[in-house]
Amino acid sequence: MRLLTDYMLSSNIKGVTNGFPLRLEVEKSVEKEVDFNADFLKNMFPKIEWKALVDAFRSMGYTELPNEAESPMLDSKEFLKKFHHALLQLHLEEGALICPETGRRFPVSKGIPNMLLHEDEVFDEVYQIESQF
């Protein structure tokens, strides 16, 4: 699971208001090589909230990226390489994503996070919606 994903997920357990960002518990992390794709990085950059992403990187132990970033920085090959490395080459193979509010662990095994909620974590709203059907 790459860090871009961690950035996108949150804990949607019923009643939780602050399920983001999920903290990373790293048991096994791997660096896998990925072909450098400048188009993709430039495309993703404006869609991302940089601060949140940098925090996720930090918890994986990657501290090479600046706290703030603006689009002119995309022209620097060096910046792009670091961005590429952090976004796509760092993998969380085994570990967990932790809900900041409840501490609930979403396990990550073989690189795949399991975001399914248990029966008692499912939103109350579900019952309301269901009763309309």
Add this chain to the structure above:
Amino acid sequence: MWYLCVFFHRLLDYRRPEVEALAELFGAFGEENGDIKRSLEWRLPEHHHHDSPFHFVDLPSDDVARRIANRSILVKGIYELWGEGSSYEELEEAIKGYPDERKLPYLISESTFRITVDSFGKVISFQEQNERIQGLAYIPFKFSILSVVVLHLKSVYFQGRVNLRNPDHRFWLMETDDYGSNNGLPPVLQKRIFFGREVGAADRKLLPTYQLKSRNYLGPTAMDAEMAFLMANQALTTPGKLVYDPFVGTGSILIAAAHFGAMTMGADIDIRVVRDGRGPDCNVWSNFKQYGLPMPISLLRADNNLPPWRPGLKEVFDAIICDPPYGVRAGGRKSGGRKLLKGTVGPYTVPDNKRTDHIPSTAPYSLAECVHDLLDLAARMLVMEGRLVFFYPVLREDGSTDTNFPEHPCFTLVAVCEQILSLRYSRVLLTMVKTDPYSEEVAESAMKKHLEFKENHLKWLEDGNLHSAVFSPADPQMEMAGDSKFNKDSKPKYRGKYV
């Protein structure tokens, strides 16, 4: 400029939409702002029916035409038409009348060429093909003595050599005959002959490379390669984009997207499919490895009914391409557990020591709800002008199909392509473009629309589901009317839409 576009004779509904999508991708529509429904101008040759493989289309340049043809799955070739006619005499007239300044650049001595004779609706023997080529002597080609054909030379010739394997220029002589209604095709009233210079042709190596029968990891509903590429084309997949499949399964759709250069991401509620596959060398990742494609950014186990996305997250994906479960051969599931959702049982707490490996119970996920969730996800997560491409099943009644499709205020429907699967049902590939931004109000109005849609249009869901409608025993009345599945009294059916 008008070009002759010749299609492979299959998936008839998908042909023009694919060309339209690729035209948009390759900039055929220019910088004009305005309607999202920009489209190409099409014409049919004289006496030809819409199902014919021969269409005329107006494209801005040879370059755009070539790129469309190379990337397309259903276009056999795009040609600059030098002449057409109902007889060889008419054809000759037409070709002679075609402006020299368009012809001569391709007849110069330094270039090599090849002429291919092709026919639709009939077979032309090798000898007849040669005779046809001979008959084109009035075009100033010059054949070298190494060629197969002997020509009568009639006037001043521009040199050019035949090269059958790798010519600079390819010319096609295409003949369509007046095939009758006995083979089920709608008749072409008269023979029509076309002669053109090939501007672009399909990449015929693509499908054999990706065909499912040699794929590493398959599942029962893996999308076949041809269709997966069509879907990727409808979604305007290009390098640099991020494509998501919320029902990823074995990853067959993402493979096509990755082939066209996009980065991919997928989710599925069934963790076995997504994480384990059938072993360490037989899973979604190994599929990508098999073709040397970049791995998906990630695969998740998630429930689209209760998605794990961060609340503030939006406009991240460039395209969402998927094949939701229709409930016919594979049913959808969502979190909850049937009894839980009905209120029969209260939500129970899983004891702490069992939590790690607990597999939450799931309940059947109706198609209507599944599609509503998909539309909601897409409305939120797609960038503006991003595309949602997905299959939707329809019951066929009396040979026609119900044309009420799910809608969402954020989306404009740009293409509907039907693929008939059986006598009872077909699936339709819907291509939608996000034209309005998402907001809470939009989500509410969409929910209302969804409930209305469910009320009014899904009557076949009342008794159960699509599965029983498709697999219920044959109607005894139909068996009495005629032999086998095809009732001869109804409109003649033909293969076109079935393939």
